[in-house]
Amino acid sequence: MTERRTGTRLRLFTAAVEVIAEQGYTAATVDAIAERAGVAKGTVFYNFGSKEALFSALLEHGIRRLADAMARADGTTGETGVADERDAGAGGGALEALDAVVMAQLRFFEEYGAFARVLLTEMWRTAWQDAVAMLREEALGVYAGVLRRAVSEGAVRADLDVETAATAVFGMVLTTSIERRALHPDRPIEQLHATLVDLLHGRVSGGPFTG
Amino acid sequence: MTERRTGTRLRLFTAAVEVIAEQGYTAATVDAIAERAGVAKGTVFYNFGSKEALFSALLEHGIRRLADAMARADGTTGETGVADERDAGAGGGALEALDAVVMAQLRFFEEYGAFARVLLTEMWRTAWQDAVAMLREEALGVYAGVLRRAVSEGAVRADLDVETAATAVFGMVLTTSIERRALHPDRPIEQLHATLVDLLHGRVSGGPFTG
Amino acid sequence: MTERRTGTRLRLFTAAVEVIAEQGYTAATVDAIAERAGVAKGTVFYNFGSKEALFSALLEHGIRRLADAMARADGTTGETGVADERDAGAGGGALEALDAVVMAQLRFFEEYGAFARVLLTEMWRTAWQDAVAMLREEALGVYAGVLRRAVSEGAVRADLDVETAATAVFGMVLTTSIERRALHPDRPIEQLHATLVDLLHGRVSGGPFTG
Amino acid sequence: MTERRTGTRLRLFTAAVEVIAEQGYTAATVDAIAERAGVAKGTVFYNFGSKEALFSALLEHGIRRLADAMARADGTTGETGVADERDAGAGGGALEALDAVVMAQLRFFEEYGAFARVLLTEMWRTAWQDAVAMLREEALGVYAGVLRRAVSEGAVRADLDVETAATAVFGMVLTTSIERRALHPDRPIEQLHATLVDLLHGRVSGGPFTG
DNA sequence: TATGAATGAGCATTCATTCAT
DNA sequence: CATGAATGAATGCTCATTCAT
Numbered sequence: 001m002t003e004r005r006t007g008t009r010l011r012l013f014t015a016a017v018e019v020i021a022e023q024g025y026t027a028a029t030v031d032a033i034a035e036r037a038g039v040a041k042g043t044v045f046y047n048f049g050s051k052e053a054l055f056s057a058l059l060e061h062g063i064r065r066l067a068d069a070m071a072r073a074d075g076t077t078g079e080t081g082v083a084d085e086r087d088a089g090a091g092g093g094a095l096e097a098l099d100a101v102v103m104a105q106l107r108f109f110e111e112y113g114a115f116a117r118v119l120l121t122e123m124w125r126t127a128w129q130d131a132v133a134m135l136r137e138e139a140l141g142v143y144a145g146v147l148r149r150a151v152s153e154g155a156v157r158a159d160l161d162v163e164t165a166a167t168a169v170f171g172m173v174l175t176t177s178i179e180r181r182a183l184h185p186d187r188p189i190e191q192l193h194a195t196l197v198d199l200l201h202g203r204v205s206g207g208p209f210t211g
Numbered sequence: 212m213t214e215r216r217t218g219t220r221l222r223l224f225t226a227a228v229e230v231i232a233e234q235g236y237t238a239a240t241v242d243a244i245a246e247r248a249g250v251a252k253g254t255v256f257y258n259f260g261s262k263e264a265l266f267s268a269l270l271e272h273g274i275r276r277l278a279d280a281m282a283r284a285d286g287t288t289g290e291t292g293v294a295d296e297r298d299a300g301a302g303g304g305a306l307e308a309l310d311a312v313v314m315a316q317l318r319f320f321e322e323y324g325a326f327a328r329v330l331l332t333e334m335w336r337t338a339w340q341d342a343v344a345m346l347r348e349e350a351l352g353v354y355a356g357v358l359r360r361a362v363s364e365g366a367v368r369a370d371l372d373v374e375t376a377a378t379a380v381f382g383m384v385l386t387t388s389i390e391r392r393a394l395h396p397d398r399p400i401e402q403l404h405a406t407l408v409d410l411l412h413g414r415v416s417g418g419p420f421t422g
Numbered sequence: 423m424t425e426r427r428t429g430t431r432l433r434l435f436t437a438a439v440e441v442i443a444e445q446g447y448t449a450a451t452v453d454a455i456a457e458r459a460g461v462a463k464g465t466v467f468y469n470f471g472s473k474e475a476l477f478s479a480l481l482e483h484g485i486r487r488l489a490d491a492m493a494r495a496d497g498t499t500g501e502t503g504v505a506d507e508r509d510a511g512a513g514g515g516a517l518e519a520l521d522a523v524v525m526a527q528l529r530f531f532e533e534y535g536a537f538a539r540v541l542l543t544e545m546w547r548t549a550w551q552d553a554v555a556m557l558r559e560e561a562l563g564v565y566a567g568v569l570r571r572a573v574s575e576g577a578v579r580a581d582l583d584v585e586t587a588a589t590a591v592f593g594m595v596l597t598t599s600i601e602r603r604a605l606h607p608d609r610p611i612e613q614l615h616a617t618l619v620d621l622l623h624g625r626v627s628g629g630p631f632t633g
Numbered sequence: 634m635t636e637r638r639t640g641t642r643l644r645l646f647t648a649a650v651e652v653i654a655e656q657g658y659t660a661a662t663v664d665a666i667a668e669r670a671g672v673a674k675g676t677v678f679y680n681f682g683s684k685e686a687l688f689s690a691l692l693e694h695g696i697r698r699l700a701d702a703m704a705r706a707d708g709t710t711g712e713t714g715v716a717d718e719r720d721a722g723a724g725g726g727a728l729e730a731l732d733a734v735v736m737a738q739l740r741f742f743e744e745y746g747a748f749a750r751v752l753l754t755e756m757w758r759t760a761w762q763d764a765v766a767m768l769r770e771e772a773l774g775v776y777a778g779v780l781r782r783a784v785s786e787g788a789v790r791a792d793l794d795v796e797t798a799a800t801a802v803f804g805m806v807l808t809t810s811i812e813r814r815a816l817h818p819d820r821p822i823e824q825l826h827a828t829l830v831d832l833l834h835g836r837v838s839g840g841p842f843t844g
Numbered sequence: 845t846a847t848g849a850a851t852g853a854g855c856a857t858t859c860a861t862t863c864a865t
Numbered sequence: 866c867a868t869g870a871a872t873g874a875a876t877g878c879t880c881a882t883t884c885a886t
Contacts, residue, residue: 008866024336026237029859040868042862047866051860121332124389125235161406164387168410171386172379178335179378195372199379200410216849241877251851256878258849427845446758448659452881462847464883469845473881543754546811547657583828586809590832593808594801600757601800617794621801622832638870663856673872678857680870 009047011037013058021114025055025122052127059122059131062115066108067138073097073104074142094150099197101142102173106189106196109177116177140166172196220258222248224269232325236266236333263338270333270342273326277319278349284308284315285353305361310408312353313384317400317407320388327388351377383407431469433459435480443536447477447544474549481544481553484537488530489560495519495526496564516572521619523564524595528611528618531599538599562588594618642680644670646691654747658688658755685760692755692764695748699741700771706730706737707775727783732830734775735806739822739829742810749810773799805829 015037019028030051034041048054074097109116123132143166150156173196180192226248231239241262245252259265288308320327334343354377361367384407391403437459441450452473456463470476496519531538545554565588572578595618602614648670653661663684667674681687710730742749756765776799783789806829813825 024235024237024332026235030861031859041860042868043866045861046868117335121235121335124328124332124393157409160409161402164390164403164406165410167390168383168387168407172383175382175386176375176379179375179382182335191372192375195375196379198368198371199376213849219849240875242875252877253851253853253879254849257851260878262877430845446657446659446754448657451879453879463881464847465845467882468847539757543657543757546750546754546815579831582831583824586812586825586828587832589812590805590809590829593812594805597804597808598797598801601797601804604757613794614797617797618801620790620793621798635870641870662854664854674856675858675872675874676870679872682857684856 008037008039008043011039012044012047012054013061016054016058017062017112017114017118020055020058020122021117025118025125055122056128056131059118059128060134062112062119063131063135063139065112066105066115066119067135067142069104069108070101070139070142073100074146076100094146094153095155095201097146098143098150098169098200099193101146102169102196102200103189103193105170105173106177106193109174109181110189113177113181116174116181120174120178140170143169169200172199216258219248219250219254222250223255223258223265224272227265227269228273228323228325228329231266231333232328236329236336266333267339267342270329270339271345273323273330274342274346274350276323277316277326278346278353280315280319281312281350281353284311285357287311305357305364306366306412308357309354309361309380309411310404312357313380313407313411314400314404316381316384317388317404320385320392321400324388324392327385327392331385331389351381354380380411383410427469430459430461430465433461434466434469434476435483438476438480439484439534439536439540442477442480442544443539447540447547477544478550478553481540481550482556484534484541485553485557485561487534488527488537488541489557489564491526491530492523492561492564495522496568498522516568516575517577517623519568520565520572520591520622521615523568524591524618524622525611525615527592527595528599528615531596531603532611535599535603538596538603542596542600562592565591591622594621638680641670641672641676644672645677645680645687646694649687649691650695650745650747650751653688653755654750658751658758688755689761689764692751692761693767695745695752696764696768696772698745699738699748700768700775702737702741703734703772703775706733707779709733727779727786728788728834730779731776731783731802731833732826734779735802735829735833736822736826738803738806739810739826742807742814743822746810746814749807749814753807753811773803776802802833805832 012033016028016033019032019036022028023032030044031041033054034044037044044051044054048057119135122128123135140163144162147156147160147162147165151158151160151162176192176196180187180189223244227239227244230243230247233239234243241255242252244265245255248255255262255265259268285308288304288311330346333339334346351374355373358367358371358373358376362369362371362373387403387407391398391400434455438450438455441454441458444450445454452466453463455476456466459466466473466476470479541557544550545557562585566584569578569582569584569587573580573582573584598614598618602609602611645666649661649666652665652669655661656665663677664674666687667677670676677684677687681690707730710726710733752768755761756768773796777795780789780793780795780798784791784793784795809825809829813820813822
């Protein structure tokens, strides 16, 4: 693939997320995407073959980057790199990591807010099962991993439904990211982060003594 | 409005949520909606004027019912009805109410799962601002009210961003409801409820002592 | 036919000419006509059976009244009622009659301007052949009759194409009536009449001596 | 604009006048127009954007050609090119020009009879105000100019309402052209021309001596 | 005699896709 | 590699007509 072609494809990705974030997949027209990318309509089909293929590629591209960002945040949290060496005594590793991953997700959505919207609205369509599977494995997987470690550290009750909790955290961050973008775009992201980790750490309800 | 007409409109509501939940607003065709409702296509336009108006009416209808269910759950939670009489000692009023409202939202989405999908995917379109405003006021408002009571009871730190927290809880319940419907439709709803209140009450992280 | 029904039919005639004058036959909807007449849509079909039948009836009704007005104007112009008794010496009867008929057509279109519009735009559709035949016979027929008398009076050259000339005069009056209604609705009708008879009597070109 | 595209647009013009002449603007379907032009329906919208825009463009196109033909006929009528040098003695310039313009209008409508029909039936809709303004200025303007010259030559009484007379002549030619096309399509056009100039020059009524 | 809810064929318009250049 | 004119199936919407009340 030539460099020119790669550039065209990236411009189309950017244009497509924006347009699809604004209108939704079905309502977004190839014409609008091509126009925003500054190319002719035919070029979209020359490069991707179909609107659906463009969107699939775009979803995978975005999900991989999101998952990478989250995994990176998890990986840099004072962990030893060997899972079974982590424990509750190791500086509260898992819960600290949870906060870091939440922050990474927030940051990613701050930078790629349009992608957050696309994810939220299209994630549940049966059409993109592959991409969704990837999201579940790679992005939700990071949360699940963190929570599993928290269980093994004893920081969390042993019978927690880790998969569901991962989805809950992910959905909470996703929803509030979008709301922030729509309603309070210039509030510092740290503020939102503080609210969310408060909720997650029980500093809202005051913990076990009052719950 | 005749009884016949009212019946037709309700049948159209039901058909429309289902089809739109499956395909999204734009991809859902009026033809498909009419067919599922068992009426002619013209009947949709005779009754609502446009696809958009049908959807607006449907959103309002659903949001009002959801908000009612949530408010009812809040209202029946051992509260005295006089705000300033509530306190942390009164059986943990606000936090107990929070659990009840979460349960109400879960139950509503269990019964009207299609509506949950529609809400999640269409809530952010600028087109439905009125409905969204209503959702924010009436449904999110219930969570905000509960959290405000929790603040005044001292069960929650005083400077919590109540609005954002309300959105976070709502989004968490919404997201997990949809996932449950897609992946584990016959798991008892109580199980999901337990996971969520664990998260919210800090029984996940072990509360302030470990967080 | 009861009186109530007759009233309904007349109200529908009036409403229909107005709406059709504004929009044209095809674009005029039965809904709009019914609404302007203050009856339900079903009533139109109850009374006329179809949109087309309503329009046919309306055309005949209007054409008959126009033709009557024109014939009356012709009849009151010092003629004896016996064609062969008229001659060029009888005070220029035919040309005087021509002026009077033009005036009658102008007056009719002043009062029923909407009908003029309808006539102009729908007269040429093959759909209304019966009505058009009637127009040709009864309304254009009056002009043709006057012109034939003018020929026999010697006031007009003998080989004039009387039918074509009748159409020309009718069309001239029709066109200018509509223009007047659109552009100069409060100019006195006599002024338009003067311009037209000037054209017809050669007082424009100054007659044979200068032409 | 490519040559291919220009050709498509012209084919659509031709097809559209024909279909609209037969059915009227509203009743003419884009399907029928596309089919007659031998292109797909989408091509109409690709080229003009809407049925209304196609019709507007078509009206302007036709009116400009008509006005050109009329102006050319006026321009070639033994005039010296300097307005104030024209006078009644100069071979009856203005009235001769009037005949020539009438002939030009007749010839144009003979070649583009469908356009005559379209003009007559759609000219009065408020929707096409721009085109109508153009018709008034450019086509009726030719008649008005001729008549004004006739006034200044003294061939016509000084207080003639030149605008109205222009409309009257135009309407007369238009109406009779259409009738000829419908009833006597193979009569020579010169015969119709003779009848009309007879009317206009007072050779019908015998001029001032008998009027 | 009149009504208005319901119908469905028909229409203008959109848009993903193709292909000649 | 890229373009944009052309396509036609699909869609939202209109409206004359029917019919139960």
